[in-house]
Amino acid sequence: MIKVIVDDIEVAVEPGTTILNAARKIGGDVVPPAMCYYSKLEGSGGKCRTCLVEVAAGSTADPRPMPKLVASCSTPVQDGMIIKNKTSQRVHENRAAVTEFLLINHPLDCPVCDQAGECHLQDLGFEHGKAGTRYEEERRTYDPIDIGDKIKLHMNRCILCYRCVYTANQLTDKRVHGVMHRGEHAEISTYIEQAIDNDFSGNVIDVCPVGALTDKTFRFKSRVWFLKPMNASCECTKCAGKAVVWMFGDEIYRVTGRKDQYGEVEDIDGKTAWICNDCRFDKKDKSKWTIEGPRVINRHSVISQGQYVLQDPNLGAKKLTNK
């Protein structure tokens, strides 16, 4: 185990851990935001540059500071490394700049976007964005396209984090989902708009940090903060059957994977609990699910506001009260 200091808090981690994961081990405010890094997807990270941190001392052996800000999601820690995240003015300035870059071509259509309320870009904009814009040019636009009959792609909202590309490459067998063109014109697409024909293709919706990929069976049905997320399980031959059902009264509006506080699908029994398309799109009947209890949304999300509170975690799910 090696020791590193993140924002004056010391933490011991395994060699080879990235700065971001060391900060996540501490938790709370010192965790840099990550729009593209997804710990369950091999090769992801390094692209969005929101997780940039300042390294005030490289290691005990070589305590020189690093001249540039580094991407915390892809830089491994060294013994004795001193990292500044929220305590560095430079980090705040550059993170604000990256936020501005991500937002200049974003349509800012949160009022009609299904991701609103659980959108990482919304959180990032709230924390690091400015109220006004300096961008006077026309924003780039694309027409929404269908990826199969269940998934809608709104390229306008995309921040090109590549998470869905990695998901499609690593979970599905045919390589049909990727990035076309380059630079400002780069766009996510499936090969000639071909549907990803795979039982796990719906997971691209779960990994999308913004509202670019949305579930067509849920689009425009409700706002997420009106729904009650419940842990639920079902007998499924294709996946583990552990999901979150989003309910309004007795009706299931949508089904998603079990996402943790960083928006990543949780590991269950050592395996990432990706859910299959049958569970996600077709099982909207309450009788097909065993409801285990309310899902705790412990990030500063609007979803957790005023829905229900966990009174005593030791008493279990049944003692929860709905407000």
Added chain:
Amino acid sequence: MGRKLLLEHINVPGIESYDVYRKNGGYRAVEKALKSMSPQNVVEEVQASGLRGRGGAGFPTGMKWSFLAKPEGVPRYLLCNADESEPGTFKDRYLMEHIPHLLVEGMIVSSYALGCNQSYIYIRGEYMWVLEIVEKAIAEAYANGWLGKNILGSGYDLDLAIAPGGGAYICGEETALIESLEGKRGNPRIKPPFPAVKGLWGCPTVVNNVESIAAVVPIVNDGGAEYAKIGIGKSTGTKLISACGNLVKPGVYEIELGMSVEEFIYSDEWCGGIANGKKLKACVPGGSSVPILPANLVTKTAEGTDRLMSYEGLSEGGFATGSMLGSGGFIVFDEDQCIVRNTWNFSRFYAHESCGQCSPCREGTGWMEKVLHRLEYGHGNMRDIDLLEEINKKIEGNTICPLGDAAAWPVAAAIRHFREEFEWHVTHPDEAQKRNFGIASNHIPLV
């Protein structure tokens, strides 16, 4: 005229063919290296020569070679970066077009030094005719036993192949080049790990510029110490400079590092001065990505000493009053050229060539291009100039690969040295629009 090492035999008719090249002392370096030197000796000679990477960054080649990891049982690769796409740079094309065997010979010696049995030359997609020339040279080398199994009976095997690129500037970045060679989209990789540890197909890899590899030939022939005598300070040897713009004699010149910029521009032996009797306005000394210099800082440094054509000489004064040698793309502007238009043009190039992987570069280069376009066409306002400064500060250093820096530096430097010209575009929008075709009627006095 200074010493010529690379272009010594350039005027010999038929030098591009094997027979003529061999008669003029070609492949001596391979003979010498394979028969009388160990791979380690070759690396030591290159280290002693002080040769610095000729692709732009100027990193010592010998040091780069010494970083190459050498695990047992894992192949190593040498890649030659012939993806020369920097605006203003055309030295590698000239070398490959006219003396392709020099590159092939350099590849054999360098591969031997690094212990590679398979090497590649990655040629830019737009250079299709150059690819044919180099392919022919490789075929001739195979036919004469310089490539293949057991070269010269030394027991050393080498296969050399050409990989054509698709025509993307970004594939000149070494990790993007590796990705492209592997058949993937040319996106730069996140470093670490560096290619010296994990490069092509996960194996240790060295990527060198065409000119660096060609320079290994004279180093092995004459010895590293002899090579190090040419040049000044840490800038040793000769360098190909591709001079273009408003010059009497634009073209590719081989200079000894350390000659004065003034001599290079004005001497009749070299560029012969500014064309049409005009005055010098500005100069970009190392390819479009390095900072532009105004006339008074081109020939003299801020301290008043002569500016020299060397890595240190051109970067004297840092970015405030200096620039960089870069890849040697020497672009000269006369008094009629519009700096705003030129900056917009460079910026348009970077916006077009950004791979779109990381957000500051993808969004920032496009944004700068749009703002500069607006300024150039007379729709700008004063706060746009400050905005440009802000944007390029936030791109610089925050991106995965150096393309972000390369896009930010020319804009920053143009505003630093020619701010009044940008302001003139704001205050005189009608006249600015009239100058839209790149010709300025000298409204702005020389700085």
